[in-house]
Amino acid sequence: RFFGMSPELAGGSIPDRKKENMTSVSERLDAWTVAKTTTQMTTLSFIEQPVLVDEIKGTYRDLKKIKEPVLLHEAQAKCYAYIYALQNGLDNIRIRVTYCNLDTEEKKLFEKDFFFEELEDWFLGVLARYRKWADYTCEWNEKRTESVQRLAFPYPYREGQKELVTYVYQTIYHQRKLFIEAPTGVGKTMAMIHFALHHCVQHQLPRIIVVLPFLTLAEQLQKEYEHIFPEILVDHSQENLPEAARELAARWDSPVIITTSVRFFESLFSANPQSCRKLHHIANSVVLFDEAQSLPASLARPTVAAVNALCEKYRCTMVFSTATQPDFSALPKTQWQPTEIIPEPARLFYQMRRVNAAWCHDVPLAQIAEQMCLEKNACCIVNLRRHARKLFELLQERLGADNSIFLLTTDLCPAHRLATVAEIKRRQREAARCIVVATQCIEAGVDLDFDRMFRAMAPLESVIQAAGRCNRNGRLPGGGCLTIFRPEEGRLYPGDSYERGASVVMNLWADCDNPELSDPALVQRYYARYFSGETGEGKLEEAIQKKNYKEATKNYKLIKNAGVSLIVPWEGAARLFQKVSRAVEEGGVTAELLREAAPITITCYDENAVRACASPLTLRKGRVTAETGTFLLNHGFEEWYHSVTGFAPSDNIHECLMP
Numbered sequence: 001r002f003f004g005m006s007p008e009l010a011g012g013s014i015p016d017r018k019k020e021n022m023t024s025v026s027e028r029l030d031a032w033t034v035a036k037t038t039t040q041m042t043t044l045s046f047i048e049q050p051v052l053v054d055e056i057k058g059t060y061r062d063l064k065k066i067k068e069p070v071l072l073h074e075a076q077a078k079c080y081a082y083i084y085a086l087q088n089g090l091d092n093i094r095i096r097v098t099y100c101n102l103d104t105e106e107k108k109l110f111e112k113d114f115f116f117e118e119l120e121d122w123f124l125g126v127l128a129r130y131r132k133w134a135d136y137t138c139e140w141n142e143k144r145t146e147s148v149q150r151l152a153f154p155y156p157y158r159e160g161q162k163e164l165v166t167y168v169y170q171t172i173y174h175q176r177k178l179f180i181e182a183p184t185g186v187g188k189t190m191a192m193i194h195f196a197l198h199h200c201v202q203h204q205l206p207r208i209i210v211v212l213p214f215l216t217l218a219e220q221l222q223k224e225y226e227h228i229f230p231e232i233l234v235d236h237s238q239e240n241l242p243e244a245a246r247e248l249a250a251r252w253d254s255p256v257i258i259t260t261s262v263r264f265f266e267s268l269f270s271a272n273p274q275s276c277r278k279l280h281h282i283a284n285s286v287v288l289f290d291e292a293q294s295l296p297a298s299l300a301r302p303t304v305a306a307v308n309a310l311c312e313k314y315r316c317t318m319v320f321s322t323a324t325q326p327d328f329s330a331l332p333k334t335q336w337q338p339t340e341i342i343p344e345p346a347r348l349f350y351q352m353r354r355v356n357a358a359w360c361h362d363v364p365l366a367q368i369a370e371q372m373c374l375e376k377n378a379c380c381i382v383n384l385r386r387h388a389r390k391l392f393e394l395l396q397e398r399l400g401a402d403n404s405i406f407l408l409t410t411d412l413c414p415a416h417r418l419a420t421v422a423e424i425k426r427r428q429r430e431a432a433r434c435i436v437v438a439t440q441c442i443e444a445g446v447d448l449d450f451d452r453m454f455r456a457m458a459p460l461e462s463v464i465q466a467a468g469r470c471n472r473n474g475r476l477p478g479g480g481c482l483t484i485f486r487p488e489e490g491r492l493y494p495g496d497s498y499e500r501g502a503s504v505v506m507n508l509w510a511d512c513d514n515p516e517l518s519d520p521a522l523v524q525r526y527y528a529r530y531f532s533g534e535t536g537e538g539k540l541e542e543a544i545q546k547k548n549y550k551e552a553t554k555n556y557k558l559i560k561n562a563g564v565s566l567i568v569p570w571e572g573a574a575r576l577f578q579k580v581s582r583a584v585e586e587g588g589v590t591a592e593l594l595r596e597a598a599p600i601t602i603t604c605y606d607e608n609a610v611r612a613c614a615s616p617l618t619l620r621k622g623r624v625t626a627e628t629g630t631f632l633l634n635h636g637f638e639e640w641y642h643s644v645t646g647f648a649p650s651d652n653i654h655e656c657l658m659p
Helices: 015-029 072-087 114-150 161-168 188-203 215-224 245-252 262-269 297-312 343-350 367-373 385-399 414-429 461-467 496-511 522-531 540-543 549-555 572-584 591-596 607-611 653-656
Strands: 032-037 042-046 052-059 093-099 107-117 177-181 207-212 233-234 257-259 285-290 317-322 355-362 377-380 405-408 434-438 452-458 478-489 564-567 600-603 614-621 624-633
Touching: 015 245, 032 114, 072 093, 072 107, 072 114, 072 233, 093 114, 107 114, 107 161, 107 355, 107 572, 114 188, 161 355, 188 285, 188 317, 207 262, 215 564, 262 297, 297 317, 297 355, 297 522, 297 540, 355 367, 367 377, 367 385, 385 405, 385 434, 405 414, 414 434, 414 624, 452 461, 461 478, 461 522, 540 549, 564 607, 572 591, 572 624
Parallel strands: 052 093, 177 317, 207 257, 207 285, 233 257, 285 317, 355 478, 377 434, 377 452, 405 434, 452 478, 564 624
Antiparallel strands: 032 042, 093 107, 564 600, 614 624
8 A cells, every 4th residue: 555565465456457558557656666565565765755645546437527536536545644654753654545446447646745744633633433332242242142141032933943043052152163953843943042042152252144045035034134143234136225334234343144145155255355354254154055055066175175174264153044954975076064953953854854755756736726726825846937837827817817827936026926925825814815926036045834745756855945935834733735846838947956866766666665865874875975976166276276266266166157147027016126127228327336236137148039129238338338238128018027927028028038
């Protein structure tokens, strides 16, 4: 940050391609020489002018609009100037704040001269104000610790939950790598939070990070946790955050954070400075992984290595929670020795057995529709959105335009999906008829309870998650009924790894006529076969070995095809859609507006097909205008977003958009 320092040390914001140019420009700005350089600061000797301390900031803002330096940036320069002047006995010193536009490489400079006494008065005043804040923080932490130590479990215990919480208490005082393997519906999520609070107090850890596999889980848990914690930071790709919260999100500077697996793990493997800003706040945290079975097998080995490093070197406590704990030790060359919180999970699974499973060979969706029509409270989960739409249409043909039939897929935008789940819950509370067709988006964290469940053949973890939505609250004395079937209709699975998992389940079924889903030994056999022969991502592991961070970033992707975003006109948020449409017409699209539109944004996987019905949104950065990867559904296509089924384009395009 001292003038003459290389740009990568001066804030870490300037891209590699501009380092050489920036350095050469900096060297011409004043008449002084660099005497000695370290990684902390550059010691300068000067000829006639005062020593200059330069705070260099990369920005995409229009420099003409910057009339004065940001107070925080100026304060940083003043702190460094005071320390340097104190150490070197200087009577005066000059500071500069340099803004460099990262697109145009234009610069804007702000300089001020200070006497040492002037800087010292200012610096000691800052310390005095900090002391007041630090004293308050210490006092508040003492009160928080006392409160948590008295905290009892805040809810009536579900069946099996009291036993689970007891085991959790026994692990509070030791271990840093733990996993909870317990049946769905037993209340693992709240048990983990209870553990995390007490563990933070016992080990003086400042932060709880909850890592979830799906956006739908983040949407639901945010509402639940807001009843427990006054301050929660939710950070994921579709979260709309105000300006102040975005700065906290960039640094993860919050006591409780909810994020997704994509955001958490891709940040660990990222070479992007913005992603790396949060890494120091992951250290000394309790990290709770809900539904840990969702990690792709091809990335499991480097992911487990990262988890081990966080525990062993960075004082993190990791807790993995799932009904189907992956046996990562079955992976070649993988060290995985977590401590099981529940010493005898098989007994708890047997006690919590609530579902009777039936396995069926090839069954057409029409036959599933016939069986669902006979039920009052039933759900069918299929693997593909086109299968879900076909089954929904078959049910409509048989039951008419009945408001008791629901389609729950990612064809619905997040706000629409939350409203649909709320309506399903209302009907279930009132014992009204409720027939639901869904994809995997319903399987994790969506707290619904059906008497009858149908599940298309899938990886074992998905089958068990579906079972967790059947007789979830134990209302049926004889247990709920789960039918696992293999559809007859064409392509059955969304990807190769998903198909491989389903094939392993088929093989286990062949070994045993009626596999018992409540048997943890079945899960162990499943993962032993699933992980056998897994070679991993060769390019990624090579990049990690060679410390090629850019290649590691490129090859560590939890979602291979992220698709494109499409803003849709859901009637429940019509004003928001109109606001975006007006901004497009007036040329006023901003990054803030795109974040605000996240609740009415869906993901599509064929960009060419999307362009046939929507317009790309662009943002201007400096002199450059670029597409954002987000599209707005064009005028005249509004009817393609349906109030019940969500995005429903014409048949010829739908096949391209939806797997």
